[in-house]
Amino acid sequence: MASVGSRPSLSTVPLENVTSNSQTSPLLALSTSSVDRGRIEAAMHAAVVTPDEYLTEIASHLIVAGGKRLRPVLSTVAAQIGGDTATDDVVRGGVSCELVHLGSLYHDDVMDEADTRRGVETVNAKWGNLQAILAGDFLLSRASEIAASLGTEVAGLLARTIGWLCEGQIEELRFTYDVKRTEASYYASIHGKTASLYGTAARIGGIVAGHDEATVEALTDYGNAYGMVFQIVDDILDATATDEQLGKPAGHDLVEGVYTLPVLRTMALGSADGDELTALLGQPLEVDQQRRALAIVRSNAGVESAVETAGEYVDRAISACAGFADTEATAALRAAPGALLANVTIPV
């Protein structure tokens, strides 16, 4: 198996059957990590308790089901770059980001008519769309309450970030089944729907920890770049991993008409395969057309090119850490984006 994360000469590795395991993130391996993750879990569960048991059950459903909690973990690590431990307010700030993430998943699953998430039934499948939308709204309200308790700067930032998520998702919807979707549209969409929340999680960690302005800006740049790597890797895996590796049907984005970076790059090759892909796409696909489209993406240079772009964002995230103190937390931040790519393995 070759590892992309060690940045081998990318032109020499066939990029097929890519797998990922972000459970191995260096962000989860700090000496403070298990204590902080316990604090995050407690704060997550506490945040969604209401006098109404029915609402509490629906709002807790995906929290109980699991998830990596990477956004609050990033807040706590960002807070620790000076060597101090993360305060309870930092944990709560990170939890406000995770609640926004969770609320967006509730809404996303309604939009996608998804049946399962995190290995369990989705809220919409179990209770219905109306309950899922309202419980998602409730999670956003709890996130907003927590953010407001941390001051107007954090409250305003979280509100703006919810807007960025919606803008990113609208940008994606606007170009579904559109073979003329531009890379600029793709980047705008993934920045809004994914990267901005990582940028905000890191920024809130820095603000609440009392880091200076330059450090807060650098943490924001870091989080945004980390989030871009996260989403590009996710999009590569959707096109290249097997159903078994993903735990869900591969090629979901293609089927839904969401043309991501590896697909856009394949269509742009100007080759016979690229042109065939463009001719196939632009509409819902029959099963044999799905197979052919995925086979084209997997066997051409578009995936490799997308991996290179993800590598550029890895470099950007590492550069953002240049002025940070030499601590365990800073080392984890430096290692984390590369680990997302390093977990992308290619059978050779």
Ligand code: GRG
């Ligand atoms: C209501 C805030 C709000 C937004 C509405 C639906 C929508 C607009 C945005 C959805 C955006 C979306 C689903 C982006 C993908 C995010 C993503 C990368 C999810 C996977 O995150 P992980 O791997 O999941 O961190 P876990 O399960 O570990 O939490």
